[in-house]
Amino acid sequence: MAIEIKVPELPESVADGTIATWHVKEGDTVSRDQNLVDIETDKVVLEVVAESDGVVGKISAQEGDTVKSQEVIGSIEEGEGGSDKKAKSDDSDKKDDADKKDKDAKKDDGDKKASEKKDEKKSNSSEGSSEASGETIEVTVPELPESVSEATIATWHVKAGEKVTRDQNLVDIETDKVVLEVVAEADGVLAEIIHDEGANVGAKEVIGKITKGGSPSVTPSDSDDDADDADSDDSSDSDKNSDAVSPSVRRLLAEHDLSASSVKGTGKDGRITKEDVEKHVKSAGEKKSESKSESKPASSQPAVSGDRTQKRVAMTRLRKTIAKRLLEAKNSTAMLTTFNEVNMKPIMDLRKTYQKEFEDRHGIRLGFMSFYVKAVVEALKRFPEVNASIDGDDIVYHNYFDVSIAVSTPRGLVTPVLRDCDKLSLAEIEQGIRDLAIKGRDGKLTLDEMQGGNFTITNGGVFGSLLSTPILNPPQSAILGMHKIQDRPMAVDGKVEILPMMYLALSYDHRIVDGKESVGFLVTVKNLLEDPQRLLLDI
Template sequence: MTIEIKVPVLPESVADASIATWHKQPGDHVERDEVLVDIETDKVVLEVPAPDSGVLQEILEQEGATVLGEQVIGQFVVGAAAAPKADAPAASTPAPETAPAASGTDKSDVVTPSGRRAAGETGVDANGVSGSGRDGRVHGSDVKAAATSGGSTAASEPLVNLGRSEKRVPMTRLRKRIAERLLDATNSTAMLTTFNEVNMKPIMDLRKTYRDVFEEKHGIRLGFMGFYVKAVCEALKRFPAVNASLDGDDICYHNYFDVSIAVSTPRGLVTPVLRDCNLMTVAEIEKGIRELAIKGRDGKLTVDEMTGGNFTITNGGVFGSLMSTPIINPPQSAILGMHKIQDRPMAVDGKVEILPMMYLALSYDHRIIDGKESVSFLVTIKEMLEDPTRLLLEV
């Protein structure tokens, strides 16, 4: 029995999608629920599993093709046996005429679109990667595996590709969407950034004291993000304009606290939403962020997890950033940038002390938020972080 492989029903906000990666090729045997193909939208990656055990008969839309919801992209035969491989004859059998092209130094004709994208993201020379696909085709998974193992030609022969060369890699749909939103935020908001700094020693001492018992009880490490989110929620309660958004000529004030957390993934920076943060404990916040980060890394985030959010926190400090001016995530009115914690000499009661200091940056839409509110909001976060007891007492 032959079954049509179709693109899943796309969310209302998504007009079309593109074929990211075919994990199987025509003639390959597939087990039930094994992933056949990844469909990439400007928000998430959708996996299309095999409807039953059988063989992928035909691919109708190749990688990189633009497709619509419920469009037929392949044919699948239920219960069929795998087709014989083209290289099944003994070693004494002459190789096909096309074999040298696949095994030569220039393999650009067998590098798939996903392979080219992965090459651009990882810096690996796809021409030096052994392809696992049919006829030696190099897929994105092959390039990423080579990047992890360091087994590419670029890594083992660094002098081969020196020179004035260029490489063009198509932008992924997510990267295009990120670019559009960033440009829109820059052009359509009156964005301004204010800075402050916070002494992280109280929280670092607190973490050192309760780190082991916290992990033993809750099954997760006590990080900094739980404190950041709790401090932000308390500040948002005091300054409703920062928790608001513009809708035409109206200002919409939200009486709930959904915080977007910037997460770096192989596909780009995404901002999944942690909902009702004001009702969560530090442990629940840490678990929620970890789950979102894992889903983002594996491309499992849903559209619902990617939409909404009233305020964004981005932590460039994990990559070593000392200071930055984050860009607002529309239609939100503000975003908080956390940075690297670094020991600096500070004046304390007339004496110089070495303290772990961190810069805070709040970018905000000046159309909604006045300078006094933005500065007071940031000072509130500073005070909460420098005296964590205030987070518990809400004072």
């Protein structure tokens, strides 16, 4: 029986998505809940998992294709995926032969590596002094902007004593907004790690040392038992397989502060699934609770059934910055929110009519965000107070239109800036937002892309939010919240019609923006979205 692989249900404010990555190929065996494909929308990456065990059949949508909600993009054949016993037998024989060859090859490789290690130890013993005299290169923190006083060591990708190559990423350093990568300046060995993960460091501070042209450190136990070499080879292969995990598994590993090598994968080729991580965490929690119960004396309190474990995790630098800025915004501004609603049918009809031609011409699909940005820029021109900011006792009016776009990333909410939006076409706005969203997801946003911005747009509708009161992004004086597009009965010319409606929420600093300007700004955005021809006619 064939099971269809479908695109998940998308919110109405998200018209379609793009196939980002297929994690399986046609003919691959999959297990229930295994991640099959990542689908990218304007804001988030959705994972499509297998509904049951089986074999991947035909894949009808390739990476890069644009797909719509509930569209069929592939199929899974339940069971073992074939009825011809002979074919199965032939495949099994071929697999056995391949496995035998692999074992023989691994054995030969193990023997070869063992002899190479022995030769290497001899050369180390005779030439150890020459290695010790190799040039030492310091691993330093990159130059930080003046607004960033210090950073935190997030992840070391190599261990002390391991071999490194030129331009290899050694360590990730997290600042308030971005993650900086520090790469090796030359081939050699990481001789020393001075600051471990979690340590706070300053600009140009030395955090490690590389011995140029050195060899990896070898422990005595490595040469004592050749079986250990084979085990280490197997474990390294397992680590490589464990690294090929889906985004959801990576997030789960990060939440529980685990490495992929510490969790045993039960998926195909040793792939780690969500269930493997959850099972590992649960078993670790049970062991910890058992050890605590053995060490503590019996209590007179009644036993509590169920899993009541808890964990304490330090805030990331980004999360601490978000918390600090949100609290400052609430405490240091006279924030007020005004609401309105907009009929999205004209824009939805326009997109439906010209979507294919737009995508063929510009190479990118036409979304809603480009209309939001265009309407906001036009409203900012008419109400300059909303595009201004307070600096001490002065009001600074900006004659340019840099719009911050709120983007949800695995590390938290960030607001990269789309600059000079008044000079961009709809296609250029769509492409700019897409590039910022991908960089945010991959942690590649630069400090320059994060700084500045005169006004912020946040779209909670992609997550299903119907109404909210967004918080200001200081020193900006206003932020516009877009929400879910939902069909509602509306009175039109004395008759009830079902229309796709969306709530708008404008939060603003009442110290600089009065009620008249805030309401006028929101009504202008509403009118421009309900009649998009106004954007072309400038009326």
